[in-house]
Amino acid sequence: MSIRPQTGGEEAVHRAVRGARRDAARAAVLGLAVPLLLLSGWEAAARTGVVDALLFPPPSRIAAQLAAMTADGELGGHLAATLGRLLPGYVLGALAGALTGFAMGVSVTLRAALGPLFAALYCLPKIATLPLLLLVFGLGETPKVLAVAITVFFVTQINTLAGVRRIDTRVLETARSYGASGPRLLRFVLLPGAAPAILTGLRTAVGLAVVVVVAVEFVASDNGLGFLIWNSWTLFRPDRMYVGLVTVAVLGAVLSAALAVAERWLLPWQAARPPLFAPWRTLLRARTPRS
Template sequence: MTGFSMSATPHSASEPREHLDTAIEREYRRARFLRRRDLTLAILTPIVLLIAWELAARTGLLDPRLFTPPSAIAVRGWQMIVTGTLWIDVFSTVARLIAGFVSGAILGIVVGLLMGVWRPLRAALDPTFTALYALPKIAILPLLLLIFGLTETPKILSVTISVFFVVQINTLAGIMQIDSRITEAARAYKASGFRLFRYVLVPAALPSIMTGLRVSAGMAVIVITAVEFVASNNGLGYLIWNSWQLFQPDSMFVGLIAVSLIGAISTGLVILLERAMLPWRHGRGPRKKGKTT
């Protein structure tokens, strides 16, 4: 009996390890399947919609004079790319977007952090910022045009103001939601002034700051497109509006698609920045366990 129990012990001890390896392998395969399924759905959905649009326009379910088939839009887009007319509008919009977004984001982060750590500044500015945030940003454009004229400044400032309020509000919220026990513990370890600001407050508020940047990236694209509708003679907003006035739906759809791509790219770049700065919020999920000897 003693010999039997001693020989059975190693075998019974290895069973939980085998079950654990099996569970890890099964979870890894499930996670890999879900990633592939999500990627497939993300690719197939727009393709199916485009095919349905093409068939509906070709069969008369949609008026092709208003809803140009995707194939015709692609031909028109290629013509505009080859001739260079589309690039002029894209570069104009992107330049204004970058200038306005970067300046608005920097100002929003700085002001939000200062309001979060300095109570008198928060008391002085918070009511005013709350009222100004509710004001439609495109409504400020006539005032900016009166001050700066038909230059690039009003267009860039419209984006700057829109981005500023979104980022400032999220940055301030990130500072205000920090647990007081964290700051007390930091001060107990002699963290004060710039060290407290650099190593405690900013990292704790960073998730909220990145959320503000993601939201404001899409808003910036909307604002610059709307501004170019009425106060520009180039840019994608001008292309869309002018094409509508001239009843050129194929060119209009090219502009709409270009704006959508710029919005997606802008948001994607912010997401990549967020993944780089907040890696703990974007875990890779289960990994396949390596073979052990």
């Protein structure tokens, strides 16, 4: 029943550990090397005039611009303005979406009442509601936060609903046979059962929320990263525009990574499963032990 090999065990274990480290190291090197290669290609092309340095300033110039804008606090101001819309909108939309999705998941009545409506609204590009929000709430921060919240709400709601509905009926049956109900059913069965889908929804929503907040700032704001990008275009300052683009990209990556960490922490049982397309060494190692 032991999962350790019986003979020559030490050596085999060391080999397996070395293999896993090699796989991880190779992934890290590849992940860094490819972007670096692309950047140096760009730098060379811009400096030699292969591409128009006016439209595609070399990365070194963008980096210098980024350093300058960071130093004088301009970039920090735009970032703070964007985060001030993104985070409240995201939290609001995520909470409302998860609660609504959950309620619809457990209530047949709510599902019947709201399902078709939400299905129709889901396909509406949420950014298209911005003019309406501006009309209702004026030019303040509220419509911008709400535009983000609406986007996040629908993605989270639909994923949460699917997550609750897709909980294995055999697991539900078992829980019922042991008399699980009320708060205990929620804590031990429904919440953990739906959690993977909820987190998938939250991860998708992060990307969309960044898209929407930038789009909102394009048209209805005089600060924020979206404004920085749009304004740099009208002033023909591509170097500033790239600073905005890079910052938005990094922001999205950081938020996604934070959610990925949260996911690993919240769903420890998922780590037990081997990844779908693992290198063959990993697959061999991850085989379940036989009793």
